[in-house]
Amino acid sequence: MLFASLCKHCYLSMDFKLDNIGNKLKNGLGKAITYFILLSCMAVLVIYAVQRFGGDYAEQKIQEQLELSGLAPFVHYESVHLDPFTLTPSLENVSFGNEYSPWLRFARISLNSYPINYPDLDVDFWIQESPIDSLSRDTRRLMRAAGIETLLGKGSFTSKVEGNKVSSSFKLDIKDIGKLAWASDISLLNKNIAMDNLRSDVLASFALGQPEALPIIYGDAIEVHSLEVEYEESGLIAHLVPKSTITLDSRENQLNGIKYASQALGLAPANSEEAEHIANTLLTFLQKPEKLNLTLSPTSAISLKEIALMVNEGKLYKDSKMELSNK
Template sequence: MNRLITKIKDNKVGLLMSFFVLFSLIIIGIYAIKHFGTQYAAEKIQQQLESSGLTPFVHYQGIHFNPFTLTPSLEDVSFGLESAPWLKFARISFNHYPIKYPSLDVDFWIKESSASSLSRDTSRWMRAVGIETLLGKGSFVSEIERNTSSEQFTAASNLVLNIKDVGRVSFSSQINLLDTNLSMTELRTDLLASVALGQPEAIFIIHGDNVEISNLDIRYQDAGMMKYLWPNTPTTQTDKSALLSKLQISSQDLGLAQAYSVESKHIADTVLAFLQSSTSLNLALSPSSPISLKEISLMAGDNNLYQASKMTLSTTP
C-alpha cells in the first residue's frame, strides 16, 4: 500500500513538473515573440518613415507588439511639427501590418489635447467649432489593387472618425493612380506632409494629373458642432431667407456652384433641412467617368464642381 501511495505521489509530482515546464516554455515563447516582434516592427516602421521622408513629421514614444495577433501599435504619436503637431494620438494599431502593406487597416485613438498644444491650423478649427479639447477615435482601411493590364494602382479607402462634441464622419472613396511611377505610399506621404505643413491644397498641384477619383461618399452626423455654429435655427420666413442666402454665397465660395443658381439653392435647402431635423448629411460624387484632381480644381475654380462632377447632397433620418 505504501509503495502504491508513493508511486501515485511521484506521478503527481511528475505531472506537476511537466505542467510547470510547459507553462514556462509558453511564457518564454510569448516573451520571445513579443521581444523580437517589437524589434522587427520598429525596424520596418522606421525604414518606412525614412524612405518616405516623413521622419520630421511623425513622432512616437514607443511600440507595443501583440504576441497573440502578431500586430504592432505605435504609442503616443504626434503628426506635424514636434513643437506644435496638428494632431496627437494615444495609439495607432496596425491590424494587418506588415503582411498586407501597402494596404492598411488601422484603428486609432486621438489623444485628449487642448487647443494650445496643437498647431495654429488645428487650434483655429477647434475654436471655430466651439471645442477647447480634442478627443476621439476612428479607423482607416485602404485596399490596394493592381490592374495587370495597365499596371495602374486602384485604392478603395474607408475612414470612420468620431470626435467628441463634433460628430461622426464616415468617408469612402476609390481613386486611381495614373502614373505607374507613383506609388500609393508616395501619395500618402505627400498628402500627410502637405497637411502637416498646413497646405493640404498642395496635393492638387503636386498630383493633379496623376490621381483620378471614381467615386466619393461622405456622411456626417452631428454631435454638437452644428448647434454651436447655428445656435438658433431660423423659424421665421425672414430668418430662413437670410440663412439660405448666406448658404448660397458659401456654395460659390467653396467652388460648388454660382450663388443663387439652381444648384446653390438645392445645396442651401438641403443644409437647412439638415439643421432643422438633426439628421445625417450625405455628400456623394459619382462622375460618369473618373475625374482627375486637376479637373476637380478647375471645376471648383469655375464654381461648377457640384454639377460638373455629378455631385449630390442629401439628408437621411
C-alpha cells in the same frame, strides 16, 4: 480460521494494490504538473521572444516607412509595443508635428497587420486627451472655433492597393464635435507614383490647409471613381451656427446666401436646380443638425484635373454626379 485467514489475505492484497494505484496516480499527477510548468515556462519564453524580437522588427519597419515618406521629422513616439497574441504592433504616446507643441497627441496608433503589409494599411488610433494649451497654434485656433477646450477622440484608416486601384476609408470620432466617415476609390495612372509619397502629400496638404495643391501635383495622375463623406453632429454645428442665429434671418435670405456660396465654391450656378437642392438640404441640416451625406459617383472615372476644371466652370455638382442629403 481458514475463512478469517482468507479475508486477511484478501484485505492485505487489496491494500497493496490500492497503494500501488495511489502511487501511480501521485507519480502521474506529479509528471503532469511538471509538464504543465515546463510548457508554461516555454510559453512565457515564446511570448517574450515574440514581443522582444518581433517588436524590434516592427519598429525597424515602421521607422523605415517614416523615413521613406519624409514623415520621420514630424512623428515622435515613446515606444513600439507588439501584442504577442494578435501580432499587432502599436506606437505608444505619439505626437505629430513639433515634439513640444504638436498638431495632435495620440495615446496609441495600432497597425492591424504583421508583418507590415505595405503599401496596404489598416490603422486604429486614439487621440490622447489634450488640453488646448498643449497643442500647436493651428490646432488651438481650430479648437476655439469648435468651442472645445480639450481634444479627445479615436479613429481608423484602411487603404488597400490592387494593381493601380486604391480603396481607402477613414473614420474619426471627436468628443463634443462629431463623427466623420470618408471612403474613396481611385486609380493611379502614373506607375511612378509611390504610395508613401502620395499619402504624405495628402496629409501635408490638409495639415497646411492647402488641399487645392493636390490637383496641381497629381492632376493627370489620379482618377476618382467614387467618393463618399458622412458627418454626424455631436456639438460642432450647434456651436458654429446656434439656432438663435438661424432665426434672426428669413428662410429666403438664408437659402439665397447658401445658393451664392455654392456658386462661389464652384458647385453650381446660384440660379440652378442644383444650387436650390444644396441650399434646402443644408438649411434643413442646420435647423436640425443630425447627419449630412455627400457622395460623388461620376458615370466614368474623372481625374483631379477634370474636377478642378468643373470647379472653375461652376458645374462640379452636376457634372460629377454629386449628391448631398440628410439621410
